[in-house]
Amino acid sequence: xxxxxxxxxxxxxxxxxxxxGESARFEAAxxxxxxxxxxxxxxxxxxxxxxxxxxxxxxxxxxxxIERELRVDTPVPVSAPRVWPRRTAxxxxxxxxxxxxxxxxxxxxxxxSRETDELIAGYLxxxxxxxxxxxxxxxxxxxxxxxxxxxxxxxxxxxxxASGFPLLGGRVDVLDGRRVAVLVYRRNQHRVxxxxxxxSTAGNVAPxxxxxxxxxxxxxxxxxxxxxxxxxxxxxxxxxxASAVDQAIDGSR
Amino acid sequence: MGRMSEAPKPDGKAxxxxxxxxxxxxxAAYGFARWLTRDPVEAQDVAQEAMLRALRYFHAxxxxxxxxxxxxxxxxxxxxxxxxxxxxxVPLDEAESVxxxxxxxxxxxxxxxxxxxxxxxxxxxxxxxREVLVLREIEELSYKHIAAILxxxxxxxxxxxxxAREKLAVELGGRLGKE
Numbered sequence: 001x002x003x004x005x006x007x008x009x010x011x012x013x014x015x016x017x018x019x020x021g022e023s024a025r026f027e028a029a030x031x032x033x034x035x036x037x038x039x040x041x042x043x044x045x046x047x048x049x050x051x052x053x054x055x056x057x058x059x060x061x062x063x064x065x066i067e068r069e070l071r072v073d074t075p076v077p078v079s080a081p082r083v084w085p086r087r088t089a090x091x092x093x094x095x096x097x098x099x100x101x102x103x104x105x106x107x108x109x110x111x112x113s114r115e116t117d118e119l120i121a122g123y124l125x126x127x128x129x130x131x132x133x134x135x136x137x138x139x140x141x142x143x144x145x146x147x148x149x150x151x152x153x154x155x156x157x158x159x160x161x162a163s164g165f166p167l168l169g170g171r172v173d174v175l176d177g178r179r180v181a182v183l184v185y186r187r188n189q190h191r192v193x194x195x196x197x198x199x200s201t202a203g204n205v206a207p208x209x210x211x212x213x214x215x216x217x218x219x220x221x222x223x224x225x226x227x228x229x230x231x232x233x234x235x236x237x238x239x240x241x242a243s244a245v246d247q248a249i250d251g252s253r
Numbered sequence: 254m255g256r257m258s259e260a261p262k263p264d265g266k267a268x269x270x271x272x273x274x275x276x277x278x279x280x281a282a283y284g285f286a287r288w289l290t291r292d293p294v295e296a297q298d299v300a301q302e303a304m305l306r307a308l309r310y311f312h313a314x315x316x317x318x319x320x321x322x323x324x325x326x327x328x329x330x331x332x333x334x335x336x337x338x339x340x341x342x343v344p345l346d347e348a349e350s351v352x353x354x355x356x357x358x359x360x361x362x363x364x365x366x367x368x369x370x371x372x373x374x375x376x377x378x379x380x381x382x383r384e385v386l387v388l389r390e391i392e393e394l395s396y397k398h399i400a401a402i403l404x405x406x407x408x409x410x411x412x413x414x415x416x417a418r419e420k421l422a423v424e425l426g427g428r429l430g431k432e
Contacts, residue, residue: 011411011414011415012411015395015414017396043418046418046421046425047390049425050371050375050386050391050421051390052368052371053372053391054368055280055284055391056280056283056284057283058279058280058282058283058300059293059297061297062279062297062301065301066301066304069304069305070268070271070272070276070308232297234293
């Protein structure tokens with residue numbers, strides 16, 4: 001076998017695509033051909049580098065969404081009211097399973113903050129629940145009054161459609177033992193959960209965006225409110241969202 | 254985004270089979286989508302839509318190997334979604350976003366940095382080279398499966414793979430300061 005012949009076979013050999021007989025012939029030829037040996041070694045080294053990369057792992061939220069699809073796709077008439085308790089129970093058990101996984105696996109330890117756990121858990125209720133919002137409206141004048149009597153402060157509520165984040169509605173959640181307003185916005189097919197409550201410290205703190213496994217979490221203080229936003233968005237989109245919130249609050253004063 | 258609601262919905266038995274046959278390949282679907290999109294958030298959208306399509310068309314699955322079947326749908330989904338999203342696409346800015354390389358206490362900072370460079374080199378390749386390399390070296394698929402996923406003759410796969418390896422060697426040489 002001359003060198004052009006064996007060179008043409010190097011990659012097929014590397015990829016285990018040579019028939020057994022050819023493979024043996026190639027190996028014999030390789031012993032006599034330092035150039036092709038060198039090529040094979042370089043290709044093997046390159047392969048080792050690529051295979052050293054960590055394997056991708058689907059984010060938990062993606063997995064959970066697909067699990068949800070596998071359930072929702074069950075041929076049950078969705079309009080029938082009787083399916084609700086069942087679906088809610090399924091969502092709850094899913095949440096519980098996820099929550100345990102998260103708290104056990106990742107969120108404690110790195111940031112260690114109970115607030116982060118609670119924010120993520122709250123976000124999962126928004127992202128996965130059958131009822132992402134308790135009041136569904138894009139009208140801030142409907143959503144804002146809904147909070148009266150449900151929490152002990154009046155949150156600023158603005159529709160941010162002009163900035164690319166339409167308001168979907170609101171809900172009440174529990175964060176660090178107190179009831180807080182959660183506003184839910186949409187960005188393409190992603191949801192953003194904004195929790196906010198009166199700040200106990202004066203002064204503004206600019207939004208800080210951290211990222212965790214596909215979630216972006218923004219924390220900031222503005223106009224007397226502590227704000228936390230969670231979404232499966234890119235950090236830059238989360239920054240856009242935080243700015244849009246601040247501008248809406250400032251624009252109204 | 255088309256949700257293919259016109260396709261027949263699988264029954265409970267098919268759902269259970271889908272869960273057993275396809276769901277184990279979600280990591281691969283997401284990983285391939287991540288290399289195609291080079292964006293972890295967009296990759297989630299592509300992988301999710303691909304899984305939904307796979308579910309809708311699961312009746313057409315004839316018991317061949319599941320992972321190549323699913324990856325072909327991922328590739329097609331990305332082709333479709335890219336057309337509608339071209340305006341929103343941001344060019345590759347942070348190669349680190351392609352692969353989670355750290356922080357891993359088991360790994361030295363040096364190893365983490367090296368992996369980042371390798372990921373960046375692979376991410377920097379043109380799509381034609383990137384997809385074929387990922388399918389071969391990361392997914393470890395045969396030429397036959399890669400040809401089916403990319404809908405190309407095996408000869409084309411071989412020549413693309415060869416070119417891709419050369420290009421990657423150049424990229425790696427530039428980044429790792431070798432060759």
